[in-house]
Amino acid sequence: MDESGKRRILMPGVIDEAERAEPPGEPETGLVPVRDPGDVADPGTADRQGPEFDEIGGAAQAAPPGVAHSSAVMAIGTVFARLTGFLRTAVIGAALGAALLGDAYQAAEMIPYTVYELLLGGLLASVFVPFLMKRRMRDADGGAATEQRLLGVVLLALAVLTAVAVLGADGLVSLYAGGYTGRQREVAVLLTRLLLIQIFFIGVSGLASTLLNVRQRFGAPMWAPVVNNLLTMGAGLLFLWVAGRGQTTGTVTDGQLTLLGLGSALGTAAQSGVLAWLLRSAGFRWRPRLDLRGSGLGEAARAATWMLLYIVVAQLGVLVTANVATRAGERAAAAAGGPAAGGGLAVYKFALVVFQLPYAIIAVSVITALLPRMSAHVAEGRRDLVRADFSRGLRVAAVLLVPLWLGMLVFAIPGSITFFAHGSLTPDGARRIGVVLMVFAVMVLPFTVHQLLMRVFYALGDTRTPGLIAVPAGLAQAATAFALLAFVPARQVVIGLPAAYGLFYLVGATGAALVLRRRLGGLDGRRILRALARMHLAALPALALAVAVVWAAGLLPGDRLPALLALAGGGLGGGVLYLVTARLVNVPELGYFTAMAAARFRRRQA
Structure with a gap:
């Protein structure tokens, strides 16, 4: 496959399709970078807690447009790294519970x-x-x-x-x-x-x-x-x-x-x-x-002083989470009278790995496609094109992430039983993972919005603002986590920890949006909100079908087989129904994917 063919089947090709379908308006110049964006690379999410691979790293800004980020090898490697990482987590769960x-x-x-x-x-x-x-x-x-x-x-x-x-x-x-x-x-x-x-x-x-x-x-x-x-x-x-x-x-x-x-x-x-x-x-x-x-x-x-401040604050959030989760697990075990109880940090980490899968496979592809574009538009002083890049990237990612977060919400428990209830990890333990994952699911979009907003700052060469924004966001996360430990029963603390984790990104995204809205003359908020509303509307029939399938499967005896049937039947049926409904309610962002696929099919037939 040649290089142009690779581009058309990956996220950069979808961004190109969206750009052709959304012609720019009047040019808005005058955007001045804080510093040379080439001086600081992308640190990734900055809150890694384990071996889950961070696909962004420095690659997103180091590569020239059209070379690394249109590579099928890079994209497929990312998917395999994440999927084998998920399987690794399932095996560790089966071994240790x-x-x-x-x-x-x-x-x-x-x-x-x-x-x-x-x-x-x-x-x-x-x-x-x-x-x-x-x-x-x-x-x-x-x-x-x-x-x-x-x-x-x-x-x-x-x-x-x-x-x-x-x-x-x-x-x-x-x-x-x-x-x-x-x-x-x-x-x-x-x-x-x-x-x-x-x-x-x-x-x-x-x-x-x-x-x-x-x-x-x-x-x-x-x-x-x-x-x-x-x-x-x-x-x-x-x-x-x-x-x-x-x-x-x-x-x-x-x-x-x-x-x-x-x-x-x-x-x-x-x-x-x-x-x-x-x-x-x-x-x-x-x-x-x-x-x-x-x-x-x-x-x-x-x-990199300001960038390191952001990284330190994020890592302190990891430290707080670890302490709260381990203390809650220890207290729960003491209350239950044995080490077979507990279930704090392990349950949280298993759910976190699943939560990060949609972002790692979908949003990371968008980010690596957008960063070189945004940096080039910043160099030209075009605030309108940077604003359009952010809006387009968020909407293209959201058209896939919206059904995924809703599906995660519905299938969290049957999915956790299917993949985790093996070896030393019982179906009851898998259900706890599923409940925590349901809370995490609500954070998929806020997490993605925050990450995309951070990349706009990096394209502007601004590392100071993300560092400063991280401080109140980190304080909100820490305060919430410690409040959970103080006021919530020990066994339920881990269920609330994803909310504390998500609060870091909600507060950070709010602060970042306010700053960038002023700097870019807006963030195309109305179009983004209309698109998100239309996507969620298109997902409602699929959501109803998924809920019905999960309920019906729950009437069957046993744990693993009903969970597997719910996951397979509801996931496949809901996915097809979302595609049909999205077309009926005119979700253009999904059309960018289908238009690119149709064009490629026509070229093969020619």
Whole structure:
């Protein structure tokens, strides 16, 4: 398939179709960027809590339009990384369950990623991709010396950070899971110490991805997490085979935990090895250098102060969530009288992985298509085109996300039973995941709106405003989470945590919209609201059908088979009905997809 063919079947082609169908009005000039947008790359969502791959990173701004973002390899790699990540989560759930043992593993897995992101990952994602791109173009040696220095310093820093973190595992568990005591704490500390080894390999993967992005090799970083996911799934299945079902913190042995922890760490090491090998095949050869004078690395890091504020606030939200969820799970287990109860952090994390799937597969494609366009329009001073980009991107993403969030709301419980109720995770535990996922579902659109608004700021070269907006948003999230812990029964706290998570994005999106509305002369709000209303109207018949199918399936005996039938029948029937109804009520955004597909079909027939 040629490059133009690839474009037509992916999100950039849909954006092109929408742009042709919505001709611009009178030009509005005078838009001035705060700073060169090329100085700071896209940090992604900035609130990663585990190995779920962040597809945006620096790639969205590093790639020239029409090269990386129209690549079918990149898009398919993203889908496979997310789907295998979901399967990885299901396997870990089957191995450990959703009670205190599962909570301990989730806390231990979260810690290395958040420590890395706070101390190094944010810099790599938001600063060094554009910095290395510029050095590659301007330096006589193509930026080779700068890359050697960066790699030498980062590898040394990673080795020191990993060693210190492993030694300080006990303190880190106190920070992220301060309510753990007794055997629960021993399990968490052991798993954390094993998984902290990953920090070095997480860093190598991040740095290798950065250097591959600079060389415009975007497919490999999208596919490499699949290796990690598959190996971790293997470790989970091996644990389940060796230890058996229904293990708790009181019955599991240190040897069994070591098997699982080292297996998970091996997955991360393999991912970094694949990326390092691909970097070498791209022509990179490392020669250790630690002479930083004149390298410009310090200046690049200082340029990202406001971006790092945003990342720090988001990671503090992760810390608060972890503490509230683990303490609630511990209290629920104490009230129930055994470690088989609980179900705080594990339930939350399982639901979070499912919640992020629609955004990762759909909205990320829109973002990577829009960022180069918006940056180019900012350079031209065209506020009207930037405004149109945001409106068009949100509506194109929403035409798929609206039926998905409504479907998630209806199918959360049968879907969770279908995919999670296996091994050590009971149908009752899967139902709890489903209930939490129902609350998360309401946050799909606010989360996406916030992410798109942040990309407008990055296209403007403004990192200060997102950093400042994050502060009140983070305070709102933290206050809500702590209020849940103080006033809600322990077993119900985890159900409210998605609302606290979503509040960060609601407050952030509100503040961002107010600022950008003034800066861009509006955000095309009326068209967006009309489109969203029309999409939800088109989804109502499908929603009614899905509810009826789920209700009817619930009358059948058993758990897994009725859940599977509800998911398959209601999902397929509802999807077809949404397509028909959307056409009848004239949802033009869906027509952009069908028009592009029809044009491609005609070209094949010609």
